[in-house]
Structure formats: C-alpha cells, structure tokens
Amino acid sequence: MKRIYILIFLVLGLAFACWHYALHPAVPAGTIIQPNTPSKSILLIPLDGRPPCRQFVIDAGAIAGYAVNTPPSELQDYYSAPGDTAGMRKWLQENLPQQEAAIISIDQLLYGGLLAAREKEATPAQQDELIAFLRQLHQENPNKPLLAFSILPRQTPQDTIDGYQEKKDLLAYSRLKGRQYAGLPVDEGELSRLEQAISPQNMQKYLQHFDENEALNRKLIALVKEGVLTRLVLGQDDGEEYSIPNIAKAHLWAFMQQEGLPEDKAVITHGADEIALTMLTAYQNESAGYQPAIYIAYNHPATAGTIMPYMAIDMATVAREKIDLSGGREAASPDEADLILYLSANDYEQDTVSLRARNVQELKGYLNQSKHIALVDLSKHFMAQETLLPLLLAKDIPLNALTAYAGWNTASNAVGTATASASLYLSAQKNAQSPEEALGTMASNIHFLQNRILEDYFYLKEDIDTVNHTLKKAGYRNTADLDLEHNWRWANSMLQESMQKHLAAYKQSKALKAPVRIDTPQGAFTVFMDDLTMELSFPWPRTFEIYLETTPYLYQTSTS
Structure with a gap:
C-alpha cells in the first residue's frame, strides 16, 4: 500500500510539473x-x-x-x-x-x-x-x-448653452459658415433661418469663445x-x-x-x-x-483618403502631420525607412475588412525582415471585428516584435501616439552606449507597447461596451458621469474582473509568449516574456478611459 501511495504521489507530482511548465516554460539562464x-x-x-x-x-x-x-x-x-x-x-x-x-x-x-x-x-x-x-x-x-x-x-x-435644439442649430450654423468661408455654395435661406432661431445670447456666447x-x-x-x-x-x-x-x-x-x-x-x-x-x-x-525616416503603409487603397470619426482631415494628412510634428521625415519606400507606420482604418460598410488576412501577411513579411513597425489599428465603428489585432493573435504573430501599437479614440490620437513612441525608441537605441542600455530601452518600450494593446484593443474594443451596457441595464443612464460612491465602484469591479480574464488568456497566447529578436545598433538580442501583470482602474468617474499599467517580465535568451 505504501508503494501505491508513493507511486500516486510521483504521478501527481509529474502531472503538476507538466502543468506548471506548460503555463510557465523554463526560462533560459539569465x-x-x-x-x-x-x-x-x-x-x-x-x-x-x-x-x-x-x-x-x-x-x-x-x-x-x-x-x-x-x-x-x-x-x-x-x-x-x-x-x-x-x-x-x-x-x-x-x-x-x-x-x-x-x-x-x-x-x-x-x-x-x-x-x-x-x-x-x-x-x-x-x-x-x-x-x-x-x-x-x-x-x-x-x-x-x-x-x-x-x-x-x-x-x-x-x-x-442650454437646449438640445439650440445646440443642434449652432452646429448646423457652424458647418454652413465653414462652407461659406471656404467659398462653397450654401443654402442662404437656411443660414438666415438659423440666425433667427438661435438666441442672441447663445450666439454671442458661442462665437465669443472662438474670438477669445x-x-x-x-x-x-x-x-x-x-x-x-x-x-x-x-x-x-x-x-x-x-x-x-x-x-x-x-x-x-x-x-x-x-x-x-x-x-x-x-x-x-x-x-x-x-x-x-x-x-x-x-x-x-x-x-x-536624429530625424527618423518613416514610410507610411496602408491596409487598403482607400485608407489614405479616409476621414475617420471626429477628424477634419484624411488619414494620409494626419500621418504626415504627426511625422513632421515629432521631428521625423517621410520615406519614399520601406527599404530606406527607419520605421514603417502601418495605418489600418477599417470600415465594414465599405468592405475594407476583406483584406485583413493579406494585411497580416504583409506585417509578418515586414517583421521577418526585421523592420520596425508602428501599427495603428483603427475601427470606423470602434469594433473589434474591424481591427487587425485578433488576426495577429490567431496567426501567432509575435506582438513584442512590434515597435509600437495604438488604436485609441481618434486618428490623430492614435497616429500621434504610435509615431511618437516608436520615434523615441529608435532615437534612444541609436544613442545607446552599451548592450545593457539597449536592452533596458527595449524593456521600457515593450512596457508601453503592452499598455497600449491591453487598453486600446482589449478594453476599448472588447470591454467598454459591456461595462456601459451593464450599467445602463441597471438603470444608470450617464456612463460619462458616474457616482463615486455607487456605480463607479461597481464599474471598477467589472473592469478589473473582465480585463484580468483577458490577460490570463492573452498571457498564454503564442503571439505573446514567442521569443522575439530585437535588432539594435548594440547588437541583436532574443528576448522572452515569462509573465505579464497589470493594474488598472477608472481614473475619472466615467468609462471613457482607464488607467492601466503593465509589468512585463522579460529575459534575454541569447545574443548574436
């Protein structure tokens, strides 16, 4: 009987070890x-x-x-x-x-x-x-x-300025005045009607804001x-x-x-x-x-001319603005570029999502060539189904090989964030004085990269609608102005529970666990993420944005 117990103990121990190493592979020395x-x-x-x-x-x-x-x-x-x-x-x-x-x-x-x-x-x-x-x-x-x-x-x-109709009329008036200023034909009768419908006090208050x-x-x-x-x-x-x-x-x-x-x-x-x-x-x-050379690549032929929500200009103009603003210059081809700014702005109503599989292969090809990629992953309707990240995960594309990722809110926010963080990384690597400094720079960059993936995709494309819907279903109508003592705490609990579930699954994905080669002026390094933890909350009493900080546990597996 004693031998049977010993045998059972050994079998259970072996099973536990297999389970542990399946979830936490042995980290190479370092x-x-x-x-x-x-x-x-x-x-x-x-x-x-x-x-x-x-x-x-x-x-x-x-x-x-x-x-x-x-x-x-x-x-x-x-x-x-x-x-x-x-x-x-x-x-x-x-x-x-x-x-x-x-x-x-x-x-x-x-x-x-x-x-x-x-x-x-x-x-x-x-x-x-x-x-x-x-x-x-x-x-x-x-x-x-x-x-x-x-x-x-x-x-x-x-x-x-009070009143739904008054605000609606002011917006219509603003659009007509903008067209008129641009030399375009406008409905003068409608312009006159709006001028009569809007109260003098509110018209003055609205216009004075711009004058001031x-x-x-x-x-x-x-x-x-x-x-x-x-x-x-x-x-x-x-x-x-x-x-x-x-x-x-x-x-x-x-x-x-x-x-x-x-x-x-x-x-x-x-x-x-x-x-x-x-x-x-x-x-x-x-x-x-340093003036990084940045090549702009698009997921679809229509993307360059697409005007995304809350924007006055198209995607190509946004990209060129942000490259100039961050001190870079536009490159004519991927071969002469320090960075490829890959702009994805999908809209299922225009059937741009049909090219997503091809986009993933294109990104994979760039990464196989050790190109630095800043991926801007936008959605016209703020939906996960319009983004590229789900396909990158499904195809086991090593996400830590990306230099930057952004898909937050408006095109200007996302393009500006991705371009700036990637440029900071390239500039820092160019000036790194030792392999240790190059690796430390990489660690900070992966920290920022994973923050963006977890918030911009997992929260803003997966969880925010669920949190808002649950709050509204319970009778809380205004998710942009939560009660700190009641539904804000409940919303935080929902946020943390749901996002930690996402993280638990994400940590086991091959896309995150795969070792990646990082090329720097100080040499090429292969790094491995052993674990990723996260803390998060709503910083303000609304669900529009979150505070999120990750801690990546990174190891060097080899040097070449």
Missing part, C-alpha cells in the same frame, strides 16, 4: 531585463489629468531615458473640477531651474485643464497676466526651452517671435472639414505666416491629447540630432 534608470529630466504641465495627457508621456519618456515630472495631484484638475492655476504656475517656477526644459499646456495654466477651457472664459486681463508670467519664467530661466501648446475650441457648443481663443493664441504667437517660447503647437480638438473652428484656424495660420515664423517654431495640428508626447519626441530627436 537575469530579468530591467528598464534603464532615467538620465534626463523634463517638466510637464499636462493638458489634464487623464492618462493619455499625463501617464502616456511619463511612460513613453522613460523609453528615451527621461524622468517626466508632473505637478502633484492636489494641483491637478480632476474631471469637472479645474486645476489650481496659481499653484501650477508657482510649481513650474520653482521646479524649472532643475530641469532640461518644460512642456507646458496653456489650457492648464490659464483655465485649469481641457474640460475647464471648453466652458470657462478668460478676460483680456487674465490672458495678459499669463503672458506676463511666461515672460518672467523665460527671464528667470533664459536657457531652458519652453515648449508650449494650446488647444483651439471644438465645434460642439459649450455645456452652459484666437486673441490668446495671437499673444502666444507673439511670444514665439520674441523668443520667450521656444516652440508653440496649436491643436484642433474634435474637428470637421467645414466649421467655425476651421475659420479661426485659418486666421491663426495666416498670422503665423505674416509674422514669418517657421514651422519648427509655431505650427497648427489636428488633435489634442497626444500633443505633449509628440513635443517631447521632437525635443528628443532634435537634441540627439
């Missing part, structure tokens, strides 16, 4: 690869406290060795509560002398964040007070670059000409092809031309949340004397 310790330091006054505006910059900055320092949370905005503008200015003034440079959101310093800027007004005196502060900041730190950005108002009327912003940006442009601001980027938030915001943008562009400012000093771009990250990338590339 130590875990750690991210590099930051060697440079820069300040960031973020557009607001959301992860894309703050945490993305911190995490991507680490790829290139930057410690990105941000104001303490007590000064930062929180959802509808604006930030402490006076405290923010004081913090900036006290901390800039110890830093290389500062990336500064004007909307945060003047209004207290992006949401506050959409609703609050700033008098000419308040604007002038900020301008005087920036002059003083430059005088006290003449050798510290001040890299500022300001966001043009979006077309959507302010929340303080244009006056502020003219003052900022003047600071660039004076040399106070090293660079100024004006972003257009949630645009359309024809609208009053485009009229304001045209006025400012003409003023920049009149002042004779080159685009490396003052530029207008589409987007908002990704601007701080692209400015950090441009600063890094300029500091390193």
Whole structure:
C-alpha cells in the first residue's frame, strides 16, 4: 500500500510539473531585463489629468531615458473640477531651474485643464497676466526651452448653452459658415433661418469663445517671435472639414505666416491629447540630432483618403502631420525607412475588412525582415471585428516584435501616439552606449507597447461596451458621469474582473509568449516574456478611459 501511495504521489507530482511548465516554460539562464534608470529630466504641465495627457508621456519618456515630472495631484484638475492655476504656475517656477526644459499646456495654466477651457472664459486681463508670467519664467530661466501648446475650441457648443435644439442649430450654423468661408455654395435661406432661431445670447456666447481663443493664441504667437517660447503647437480638438473652428484656424495660420515664423517654431495640428508626447519626441530627436525616416503603409487603397470619426482631415494628412510634428521625415519606400507606420482604418460598410488576412501577411513579411513597425489599428465603428489585432493573435504573430501599437479614440490620437513612441525608441537605441542600455530601452518600450494593446484593443474594443451596457441595464443612464460612491465602484469591479480574464488568456497566447529578436545598433538580442501583470482602474468617474499599467517580465535568451 505504501508503494501505491508513493507511486500516486510521483504521478501527481509529474502531472503538476507538466502543468506548471506548460503555463510557465523554463526560462533560459539569465537575469530579468530591467528598464534603464532615467538620465534626463523634463517638466510637464499636462493638458489634464487623464492618462493619455499625463501617464502616456511619463511612460513613453522613460523609453528615451527621461524622468517626466508632473505637478502633484492636489494641483491637478480632476474631471469637472479645474486645476489650481496659481499653484501650477508657482510649481513650474520653482521646479524649472532643475530641469532640461518644460512642456507646458496653456489650457492648464490659464483655465485649469481641457474640460475647464471648453466652458470657462478668460478676460483680456487674465490672458495678459499669463503672458506676463511666461515672460518672467523665460527671464528667470533664459536657457531652458519652453515648449508650449494650446488647444483651439471644438465645434460642439459649450455645456452652459442650454437646449438640445439650440445646440443642434449652432452646429448646423457652424458647418454652413465653414462652407461659406471656404467659398462653397450654401443654402442662404437656411443660414438666415438659423440666425433667427438661435438666441442672441447663445450666439454671442458661442462665437465669443472662438474670438477669445484666437486673441490668446495671437499673444502666444507673439511670444514665439520674441523668443520667450521656444516652440508653440496649436491643436484642433474634435474637428470637421467645414466649421467655425476651421475659420479661426485659418486666421491663426495666416498670422503665423505674416509674422514669418517657421514651422519648427509655431505650427497648427489636428488633435489634442497626444500633443505633449509628440513635443517631447521632437525635443528628443532634435537634441540627439536624429530625424527618423518613416514610410507610411496602408491596409487598403482607400485608407489614405479616409476621414475617420471626429477628424477634419484624411488619414494620409494626419500621418504626415504627426511625422513632421515629432521631428521625423517621410520615406519614399520601406527599404530606406527607419520605421514603417502601418495605418489600418477599417470600415465594414465599405468592405475594407476583406483584406485583413493579406494585411497580416504583409506585417509578418515586414517583421521577418526585421523592420520596425508602428501599427495603428483603427475601427470606423470602434469594433473589434474591424481591427487587425485578433488576426495577429490567431496567426501567432509575435506582438513584442512590434515597435509600437495604438488604436485609441481618434486618428490623430492614435497616429500621434504610435509615431511618437516608436520615434523615441529608435532615437534612444541609436544613442545607446552599451548592450545593457539597449536592452533596458527595449524593456521600457515593450512596457508601453503592452499598455497600449491591453487598453486600446482589449478594453476599448472588447470591454467598454459591456461595462456601459451593464450599467445602463441597471438603470444608470450617464456612463460619462458616474457616482463615486455607487456605480463607479461597481464599474471598477467589472473592469478589473473582465480585463484580468483577458490577460490570463492573452498571457498564454503564442503571439505573446514567442521569443522575439530585437535588432539594435548594440547588437541583436532574443528576448522572452515569462509573465505579464497589470493594474488598472477608472481614473475619472466615467468609462471613457482607464488607467492601466503593465509589468512585463522579460529575459534575454541569447545574443548574436
């Protein structure tokens, strides 16, 4: 009987060992690869406290060795509560002398964040007070670059304008005025009807918002000409092809031309949340004397001319804008490129999804040639079925071989994020001084890459609709304004349970577990991910975005 028990014990032990090594294959000899310790330091006054505006910059900055320092949370905005503008200015003034440079959101310093800027007004005196502060900041730190950005108002009327019909009429009026300004024919009768239907008070409030912003940006442009601001980027938030915001943008562009400012000093771009990250990338590339050559590839012949939701321009224009903004240049072919920016923007109604299998083979071919790929994986209807990632997983394409991935929100956000993070990685690798530094850079990059895959695909294409539907089914109608004491906690519980299930399955996929070869100027390395953990929550009481941080456990398996 004793022998039987011993035999059973041995069989069970063998079975357990087989199960353990199936889930956790033996890691070749070596130590875990750690991210590099930051060697440079820069300040960031973020557009607001959301992860894309703050945490993305911190995490991507680490790829290139930057410690990105941000104001303490007590000064930062929180959802509808604006930030402490006076405290923010004081913090900036006290901390800039110890830093290389500062990336500064004007909307945060003047209004207290992006949401506050959409609703609050700033008098000419308040604007002038900020301008005087920036002059003083430059005088006290003449050798510290001040890299500022300001966001043009979006077309959507302010929340303080009441009435569904009034807002609908203002949007229609804006579109007609935009077409009229562009020299296109419009229905003059309909324009006149809208002018009569909209109350004078709301018309004035709506238009004054654009006038106020244009006056502020003219003052900022003047600071660039004076040399106070090293660079100024004006972003257009949630645009359309024809609208009053485009009229304001045209006025400012003409003023920049009149002042004779080159685009490396003052530029207008589409987007908002990704601007701080692209400015950090441009600063890094300029500091390193590096201009990455980026080839734009498309998943479908129609993609280059496609205008995605919330955009005023097509995909090709977005890509070229973001390449320029991050300090890169467009390459004529994949062979001469440092990076291939692969743009996928699928729309099942236009049958672009039929080429997905071919797209996967194309990506596989690029990876087999050791090409650096930044994959932008967009969906016209924000659906998993329109994206490429499910096929990459099904075909066991090694995802850690990608240099960047993004599929978040608008085309400008996603293209800007992927282009910037990939450029930071290439620049850092080009300047790595040792194999250890090259591996540390790779570790930081894979951290950012996996953050983006888990949020942009697994949450935004898989889980957000489930969370919203469950909340609404229980009677909570407004998922953009959750109750911190009740449904916000429930939503967090749903988020964590569902995403941890995704992670458990994802960690066992061949696409994640496969060893990948990483080519760097310091040599070629083969790395293996043994494990991936994740922490996440809703940073604001709404389901639109999440805070997500992964910890990849990476090992070097061989060196060649």
